[in-house]
Amino acid sequence: MKDKQEEIDTILWTVTSKVRAIIKTPNDSLKNIYFDYDALGSQIAKHVYNAQTLMLEKSTYYILDAKGDQLSVYEHSVDSS
Numbered sequence: 001m002k003d004k005q006e007e008i009d010t011i012l013w014t015v016t017s018k019v020r021a022i023i024k025t026p027n028d029s030l031k032n033i034y035f036d037y038d039a040l041g042s043q044i045a046k047h048v049y050n051a052q053t054l055m056l057e058k059s060t061y062y063i064l065d066a067k068g069d070q071l072s073v074y075e076h077s078v079d080s081s
Contacts, residue, residue, distance in 0.1 A: 007024050007025045007027065008022060008023070008025075010022075010023040014037065016041055018035070018037055018041060020035060021033065021034045021035070024051040027051055030051040030052075031048045031050065031057070032049040032050075032051050033046060033047070033049075038064070042062075042064055042068045044064065045059060046059070047059045047060075055078070056078050058075060058077045058078065059076045059078075060073060060074070060075050061073070
């Protein structure tokens with residue numbers, strides 16, 4: 001799947017029909033996004049990469065309880081210096 005207007009080059013899916021990654025056309029201002037899921041299919045992390053350099057810029061982690069309800073969110077930004 002592609003979306004030229006949004007500059008999406010590829011959308012990758014998991015075997016359980018969840019979005020695994022959104023890959024943008026290489027460009028300095030665009031970001032690729034990757035998602036992680038737990039065994040129950042709940043999203044537990046989102047990772048943002050620069051589409052041109054493929055370097056990790058920021059990760060967001062979702063802490064869930066046993067029912068899958070969100071307890072807290074942690075963000076980690078990568079310092080490039």
